[in-house]
Amino acid sequence: MPVEKRILLVDDDDTFRETLGKTLVKEGYHVTHANQSKVAKELIGLEEFDIVISDINMPGGSGIELMHHCKKVRPGLPVVLITGFSDLKETEEAYEMGARGFLPKPFKKEELFEILNLWLHSSDQIKKEEDESQDDNYCKLSIDDFISGHQIKFDIYIRLSDKKYLKIAHSGEEIAIERIKAFKAKNLQYLYMSKDDFRRYMDFNLALLPMVKNNSTISKDKKRTFLRHTSEVIFEHLHLNGVDEEGFQMAKTIVEATASLMTEPDDMMNLIQMLDKHSDHLYAHGLGVSLYSVIIARQVKWSSPANIYKVAMGGLLHDIGLKEIPPVILQKHRKDMTHEEVQMYESHAQRGLEILSQLKAVPTDILQIILQHHEDCTGLGYPRKLTKKHIHPMARLVSVADEFCMMVLKGPESLNLSPVEALERMNTLFRAKFDPVFLNALMRAFKMRVPQNNKNTVVIS
Amino acid sequence: MSKGIEERKFLHDIASPIATSIFLIDMIKDGVKDLGAIDADVPTQVKQLEDLLAKIRMLVEERREVLIKQGVPSSKAS
Numbered sequence: 001m002p003v004e005k006r007i008l009l010v011d012d013d014d015t016f017r018e019t020l021g022k023t024l025v026k027e028g029y030h031v032t033h034a035n036q037s038k039v040a041k042e043l044i045g046l047e048e049f050d051i052v053i054s055d056i057n058m059p060g061g062s063g064i065e066l067m068h069h070c071k072k073v074r075p076g077l078p079v080v081l082i083t084g085f086s087d088l089k090e091t092e093e094a095y096e097m098g099a100r101g102f103l104p105k106p107f108k109k110e111e112l113f114e115i116l117n118l119w120l121h122s123s124d125q126i127k128k129e130e131d132e133s134q135d136d137n138y139c140k141l142s143i144d145d146f147i148s149g150h151q152i153k154f155d156i157y158i159r160l161s162d163k164k165y166l167k168i169a170h171s172g173e174e175i176a177i178e179r180i181k182a183f184k185a186k187n188l189q190y191l192y193m194s195k196d197d198f199r200r201y202m203d204f205n206l207a208l209l210p211m212v213k214n215n216s217t218i219s220k221d222k223k224r225t226f227l228r229h230t231s232e233v234i235f236e237h238l239h240l241n242g243v244d245e246e247g248f249q250m251a252k253t254i255v256e257a258t259a260s261l262m263t264e265p266d267d268m269m270n271l272i273q274m275l276d277k278h279s280d281h282l283y284a285h286g287l288g289v290s291l292y293s294v295i296i297a298r299q300v301k302w303s304s305p306a307n308i309y310k311v312a313m314g315g316l317l318h319d320i321g322l323k324e325i326p327p328v329i330l331q332k333h334r335k336d337m338t339h340e341e342v343q344m345y346e347s348h349a350q351r352g353l354e355i356l357s358q359l360k361a362v363p364t365d366i367l368q369i370i371l372q373h374h375e376d377c378t379g380l381g382y383p384r385k386l387t388k389k390h391i392h393p394m395a396r397l398v399s400v401a402d403e404f405c406m407m408v409l410k411g412p413e414s415l416n417l418s419p420v421e422a423l424e425r426m427n428t429l430f431r432a433k434f435d436p437v438f439l440n441a442l443m444r445a446f447k448m449r450v451p452q453n454n455k456n457t458v459v460i461s
Numbered sequence: 462m463s464k465g466i467e468e469r470k471f472l473h474d475i476a477s478p479i480a481t482s483i484f485l486i487d488m489i490k491d492g493v494k495d496l497g498a499i500d501a502d503v504p505t506q507v508k509q510l511e512d513l514l515a516k517i518r519m520l521v522e523e524r525r526e527v528l529i530k531q532g533v534p535s536s537k538a539s
Contacts, residue, residue, distance in 0.1 A: 013477045019484040026488075057473075084473035104525075106480035106518050109487060 005120050006030045006047070010040040010054035010066065011082070016105075020053075023109055029116075037061030041069050049077060050120055051100075053112075056083040067099060078119045082107070104185070111182065138165055139198035139236050140190035143183060145229050154197035158188060165192055195240070202237055205230045206250060213257050224271045227258050228287070235283040235316075243320055248359050255312045259294055259305070268295050272409075281411040282319075288409045290315035292401035292442065299441035300397075307365075307394075314369030315398050321352030321370070346382045349374055368392035373399050376433035388435065396435035400426075400442055403434070419446050469528055472521055479517055486511050 007029050011017040014035060021031045032047065034040035037058055044052070052070060054063035067079040080101035101115035138157060152173060157165040168191075169175050183191075193201065205226075212218055212226050231254050238247050262268045268291050293315035297308055322330060325348055329341050337345060352370040356362045372395035375381035377388035381399075388396070407415045407422035417425065423443050426434065440450040490507050 013481075016477045016481045016484075019481045019488075022488065023484050026491075084476035105476035106483055106521065109484065 004030060005050045005116075006032065007116075008032050008034060008040060008043060008047075008049045008052045008054075010034045010037065010052065010058070010063065012036055012055065012058040020112075027113070037063070037066045040066055044070060044074055044077070049074075051116065052077060052079045054079060054081060056081050080112075080115055080119070114182070137195050138192040139195055139240060140192050142229075142232065143180065143189055143191050145225075154193045154201060157192040157194075158183065159190070159192055198233075198237070202230075202233050202250070205233055206253060209253065209257055213261055220267065221270075223261055224267070227254065227261065228271060230254055231258070231287050231316075232283050235286060238317075238320070239282070239323065242323070243317065243355055243359065245359050245361055248356075248361050251316060252309070252313060252361075255290065255316055256305075256309055258291070259308050259312055262291075262294075268292075281409065281414075282322075284409050285405050285411055286316050286319060288405040289318060289398060289401045292404060293398050295445050296397050296401060296438050296441045299445050300437060310363060310365045311369070311394050311397055314366045314373070314394055315401055317352070317356065317366070318370055318373045318398055318402060319348065319352070320355055321348035321350065323355075324348070324351045346374070349383050365392065365394050369395045369398050371395070373402055375399070377435060378432050381433075391435075393435070397438045400434050400438040403430070404442060420448060423448055465528060465531060468524065472525055472528070475521065479514065479521065483514050483518065486514055 005028075007024055009017055009021050009024070009031050010033075011020075012035055017033055017035065021033055024031045032043060032049070034043055037054075038061055040052070040054065041061075043049075052066070054066050056063040063079075063081050063083075067081065070077050070079050078100035080103065081099045082103040082105055084105050100119050103111060103115070138159070140159075152169055152175060153171060155167055155171050156169040156175065157167050160166050168179075208226075209230060212223055234247070234250050234254055238251065241247060243251075258271070262271055272288055272291050290312045293311040294308055297311050302308060302311075325345060329337065329345055332341065334342065334345070349371050353367055356370055357367055369392065371383070372381075372386065372391050375384065375386045375391045375395060376399065377391065377396070379385050379387040403426060404419075404422055407417045407425065408419055410416070415422070415425075423439075423446060426439060427443065431439065436451070443450045486507065490511065493504055493507055
């Protein structure tokens with residue numbers, strides 16, 4: 001039974017506030033009421049509280065404004081926000097600004113008590129576990145991939161704000177499905193683990209890969225899920241640690257396993273659909289380009305495993321140079337960039353080449369894909385404005401997959417087009433930019449009619 | 462105001478009354494339990510009411526998710 005915990009309850013809806021207040025009093029809390037933000041501010045100046053629960057939308061001052069006030073005058077006083085309609089933006093903003101919880105009305109009392117328990121009754125423990133650290137000390141996992149009901153092998157965190165992570169489960173515990181659902185309801189997309197644990201987790205998945213691959217009792221659906229998940233884990237590792245020899249070998253392992261398991265176009269398409277639903281868009285784009293590159297290569301009857309591997313790896317790593325571009329530039333649409341920012345952005349192809357050329361294991365063909373994936377056949381691409389005959393065939397292939405993924409997969413510049421709409425657009429508006437052999441191949445993969453006057457083979461020397 | 466924004470505002474406005482009803486029915490349930498049922502049907506009716514509110518809450522949540530997926534912006538009026 002909670003004793004002497006003092007709650008300031010702020011809401012302009014008197015009936016709701018009084019009813020909620022009675023529920024809290026019944027649970028043993030001491031509740032002070034405020035029907036507007038201004039009154040709440042005065043009370044905070046006069047009395048001590050352990051937590052503030054406030055509505056967001058109130059006439060005369062919002063709950064978010066009240067939270068800012070608390071941060072100034074009573075830093076450390078937790079604020080839980082409630083609102084009539086949460087959406088992703090509000091929730092993210094509230095957490096970014098330091099809200100300790102977010103409850104979309106109508107919520108159940110159990111949901112409220114879970115937050116209060118978290119912040120009032122285990123606060124000392126939590127404060128110890130709330131780790132102020134560098135963001136790159138943590139690696140993320142899609143919450144959709146998180147299986148509840150199993151003992152977890154590692155400590156699990158949620159990200160509260162920049163450099164602030166809260167441990168929500170210890171190694172050896174089980175996380176109930178209700179908790180996972182509650183996090184999802186708050187629009188949390190990722191759970192986090194420490195970099196060291198993540199490394200162990202990645203090694204474990206890679207060790208599991210041959211077993212999953214060769215086990216005929218595991219369904220294709222499960223194999224696809226495992227491949228997608230492991231690919232994303234490796235991508236997260238490459239993103240945080242850069243590409244070294246070891247990281248490259250890991251990427252090679254997963255790419256080769258994917259290419260050998262997903263032999264039919266439909267297998268690939270199903271895997272790509274999974275990407276669009278669950279993945280971080282940067283990872284989804286890399287994996288999507290890799291998979292569509294393989295689809296195109298198979299359509300044009302490239303049969304050598306070495307060539308399939310090269311376009312798959314080139315597709316996966318084609319944008320690796322973006323890692324060195326400031327995020328503030330990457331978040332902008334190209335049309336909103338200054339001239340200098342465009343130059344900086346376009347340098348990612350050269351930067352990617354420089355990163356990968358330091359590794360002995362990277363074949364020259366892959367380096368050419370990385371450097372030339374933004375060249376176009378009209379000679380207006382970058383970085384070197386090469387014309388078609390000077391662009392490496394594999395780079396011409398990957399550039400078709402790259403443009404296509406930009407249009408269909410989610411992302412800041414995505415047009416959210418269907419595959420057929422995207423290919424129609426590429427074919428009618430930008431056909432000259434692309435090698436028609438590869439564009440036609442991708443159109444054929446989607447059962448579209450293609451112009452007949454082009455040769456359908458590209459010979460790789 | 463577009464239809465989507467109107468619906469969003471409606472969902473915002475209905476949220477507090479539903480939340481209040483849920484908390485009230487919790488209290489009534491506890492009261493009935495404490496006092497013992499005067500009428501044998503009352504606990505069943507309270508349970509039915511509770512289930513109905515849970516259903517209304519779920520329907521509201523489903524519509525919200527649809528609106529969020531459609532990217533309907535929030536109404537300043539809310």
